[in-house]
Amino acid sequence: MTVEKNPKRYATFPPEVASVAAARRFVGDTLRNWGVDEVDDAMLLTSELVTNAIVHAGTEVEVVCEALGGQVRVEVHDRHQARRIPIPGDQVSGRGLLFPETLALSWGVTYGQGDKQVWFTIPGVSGEKPPPPPPSYEEMVTAPRPSRPTVDELAHRTAQSAQDALGADCVYVLLTEDDADLVLKATSGVRPEGTALEMGLEGATVGGRGVYADLGGSPYNLPALQAAGIRSLVTAPFVVDGRGIGLIIAASRDAAHFNESDVERLQQVADRQAPSLERARLMELERARRGWLGFLAEASSLLAGTLDQQMTMALVSQLIVPRLATWCALFTVRDNATALPAYAWHADETMVADLRELLELLPPAPPPAEPGPWEGFGAAPSEGMPPTAHRVTGDVAHVFPLLARGRSIGMLVVGGPKGARFNRDMLELTEDLAGRAALAIDNARLYEEQADMSRTLQRSLLPPEIPVIPGLDLSVVYEPAGESSEVGGDFYDVFSVGSRWRFAIGDVCGTGPEAASVTGLARQTLRILGREDYSIPEVLQRLNALILDEGSRARFLTLLHGEVEPQEDGSARVTYATAGHPPPLFLSPDGTVDGEDESDLMLGAFPEAEFSVRTVTLEPGHLLLGFTDGVTERRNGDRLLGDDRGLERILAGCAGLGAGAVAAKVSRAVRGFSSEPSHDDMAMIVLRIEE
Template sequence: MAVESNQKTYTTFPPEVASVAAARRFVGETLRGWGVDDVDDAMLLTSELVTNAIVHAGTEVVVVCELIGGQVRVEVHDRHQARRVPVPGDQVSGRGLLFPETLATSWGVTYGSGGKHVWFTVPGTGAAEQTPPPMPAEELVTAPQAARPTVDQLAQRAAQAAQDAMGADCVYVLLADDDAELSLRATAGVRPEGAALEIGLEGAPVGGRGVYADLGGSPYNLPALQAAGIRSLVTAPFTVDGRAIGLLIAASRDAGHFTEDDVERLQRIADRQAPSLERARLMELERARRGWLGFLAEASSMLAGTLDQQMTMALVTQLIVPRLATWAAVFTVRETGLALPAYAWHADETMVADLRTLLDLLPPAPPPAEPGPWEGFTPAPSGDLPPTAHRVTGDVAHVFPLLARGRSIGTLVVGGPKGARFTRDALELTEDLAGRAALAIDNARLYEEQAAMSRTLQRSLLPPGIPTIPNLDVAVVYDPAGEHSEVGGDFYDVFNVGTRWRFAIGDVCGTGPEAAAVTGLARQGLRILGREGHSIPEVLERLNALILEEATRAPFLTLLHGELEPLGDGRFRVTYATAGHPPPLFLNPSGIVKGEDHSDLMLGVFPEATFEVKTTILKPGHVLLGFTDGVTERRNGDRLLGDDGGLERILASCVDLNAGAVAAKVMRAVRGFSPEPSHDDTALIVLRVEE
């Protein structure tokens, strides 16, 4: 049965045993659906590769099936770059990847930035290759250009070409980064454990070429290849404009497998591939740098979005992990001038507790002046170490000073597992991020200090507490409009003057610190003048003069000020005056609400202002409600809560409620009157004579 060529599909499986059978079924059903008759080898090889990925990588697995010109290609992708691919003869699982070597037409391993791909090809029996029909001329002009191959794809092609041409058991493509450090980018065949570390990283510089019949004659550090049974190899550099950009290595398990002619043959392959690899590498580097610029812009925006110091430090570490490092920690400078750990995060959440424990055991130290390698865990910190501390203590790390406004505020440490290497670009990016993080952390610190100072000062403006008055139930509500404010332009107070009691509720023009300053002046002035025996009118006149003396520094003030005199029979005589403030409302047990419309001049405007005293008797069950204009002027569109006696109707429904319940019901009505947040301070004082 002939089927269409160039078909491709994939699916993802979790890292669990059941995935092996599921992946096997997926490959079998897919290939049969494409018309492939013999799928047994493909299913067996899929089982082997998926089992290997689950056991040795421990990440989710993506299985890709592709039919190309009558050949079946299956790839198994995992997301762990460091975990090895067992080779035949290893004792890890008993047989390593023996099946691919025996059953597959070809197979290999591709290492990329996101993990690795182990692949194999087998004949697609029954699948006939079809030549696609020629494309019409008009479509040739508008057809989209094929995507440029990546560095890893080109490296894999170079590895496969070298393996085919040299008859090698395995081929390695190593490319240099901006630090001239070699990293393994592709393999045709197998990659022994540690090859990226051992091949060239500690041996001769990039650029060597030659044939080595015995690995002992190689200038490179190759114990991993020797352990895998490799006996001979041939090397050729990738060279562009006289500059070596990498190394191509073909290896064999047979001693003396290669000759001097193989050096030239391998060099020709390297020379053909080098320009394409360099162009792709430069494009990859440019894309990475554009990505880093976008990352820094996004990080700056996120750091500017919070003024919570602890949250800012958490955000810094979680921006770094896992993009730039496996773990990160922020140290902050304390009063002693020494840096102590403040926050830490690890890509493996099971290791966060160990990391924090180890950091806490470190002796305090002054922050470094320059970035560089960090030796904090060497020697291991003193004290009782957690049993799993060895998972972190061997890590490599770099430290970056956190400098803001010309002074050191702490340290940023980033780390990775033993053998990890931080590229120059990654270190430069982390250093740039550390500078932005330092400013964000310092901004949050300054904000928190100023907010704490503001809260302390604001609390000093509030009354120390509401006194207990015999036979009188008292409740107050205060709701400042300013963000993070406890005191604004509205205020209240209840205090005793001998055998009587004074109460006040006022409203300073405006909100914020200026209004709060007048609040403090008015509240303290009322108490002092009242306890010196001054009457209600005298208190208002003297307070008016005091505010006028402050001139333009003090805004004007409206005030309801009164006195409660117990009459001894359960009743109270109320004497009060209003200075530009809404008069109080009175509720009797029958549900009738009364109030006045007249109010005298506000304080702080006219020196000649005088104030009229009014008197009424409160009997058991009677309620006095004092309020600020934040209640009556609560707006919803064109309507105010106080329009057409709105507050009077709310109060009339409060018969038989105690003072606290009255205050709560009024405030619910105020808050529910409009979905918009209030932009004015709100205060209530409720006095109810007990029955």
């Protein structure tokens, strides 16, 4: 006969009709139906346990039969959870509970919220299948390793074992953390109403072995237990290699419930379980520390991925909350050496605004030199505080200085609700993270300062604005290569020289700061010499000499430089010279595109270079396009945009358009010629004679 998986049967006997015979019949009939062999032993054990319940408890009795694998478990429940069950070996009347000790495979006592149960197990169904053969070597190697019990699981088993051994109302298992504080790990039995999980052992220390017969008359101040009605305790330490690692406490609501023999029993439980608890604790600590190392490596990688100061502080806060703390605040040092709030985050997003408002109310103060507890909210004024400030102001908080390159740049504050614990490992981890955060924030600050300086210098090299010229429609395009550059090797300029207007578009060999420095030299030279009424060839010769004087810092420069002189009939005379630069293109209203192929020597190459000028007259509706090689040398595979007069064909399609529309259409065609980012600066200038 086979038994269903984990079948259960129940029988309840009210006090007025409770009968040992009825319980015996119920157990006997149930086990026979299941095919159990040792029915007589089970009925005898049931008789003893039900008799004890009827005689000593006087409450309703419930009998439960349960098949578990190859065993059967019989439980006898009563409603008097505080009644102590005699332990085998005690001096008790009659046979007591010696029968379970002798006849059962195992037995014990379990205390519930409003009852207790005495249980035993016996062999299960006959005709069980023979045990499987031992696994092969390959099976043992590939089989998953059984998981080891955690500290909390071992602590709970220890509490249950102690409760069964002493018949206590409740058992507490407390273990020490690295900072030597006792932390409650597990409870068993009836947990007194109102007892906090983090039980405060205030006043004189409760430790070591001892019996506390009456808490009401003792020097020990245990308000949480006294308020819950606990009257007596028995305690025993967990000791490993002569070092205390925790404490086990058995509690009762009855005064003088325990005696010296209970101390010995509790100490036996503690001694038996202490090595396992310590091994499990050390293994969990090692796993946690490996996890922390991985966390720090991940944090370092994330912090190295941004050079935005505000983004870095937000990243630090989100690494800390909620993994290490409930909320986090970062302060940065300003010019007056005081730390002012820069960023704050809370696990409860509804509290972020209140937290930031509270931080703003704090008086400025220098950051601390060492980590430690933080009492900052105590200095906040009471007026002006948000109505929900009490949700934060009573929190536990710690502060860590932010030190980078030997100086203080601010502080990091982490907090949690009242009663929260920051153990030593968490504080050390947060201190390590604060050091990495400080360097990342300082790097971001330095980068932003340098980038701002670079942007300021680059903007100084650009023309102030495009002038408005009567009778002339003017548009420019300027796109430097590089994500962080505003000025590169290409440049343009348009400025007045008396009643005439000069224009220039050039290309310095290379990109970046070195090219930009030559750009600044060229632009300022063109303006100064032009306003001194030097001719275009003379300007180019003097600029060539200035570049050559730069020596090893000199860069080659190609340049288109010209002058526009409006005429009375509405046309304009354009005089220009090219120094190694692509000559301009001219577009007529009918779509005809003209241009030259010849150019003089580039600037900065030869001191004896000579430059010639060309003059054309542009009628109304005609336009001039000046451009750098970043336009014609835009590459798509093996093809360039300028191949086969590609730019001329694009410009021919712009007939009838204004200067701005022409510049936009040509720019769009250049960008669309290839999907790859451009590695060369691009500049264009469009001059159109208005009709």
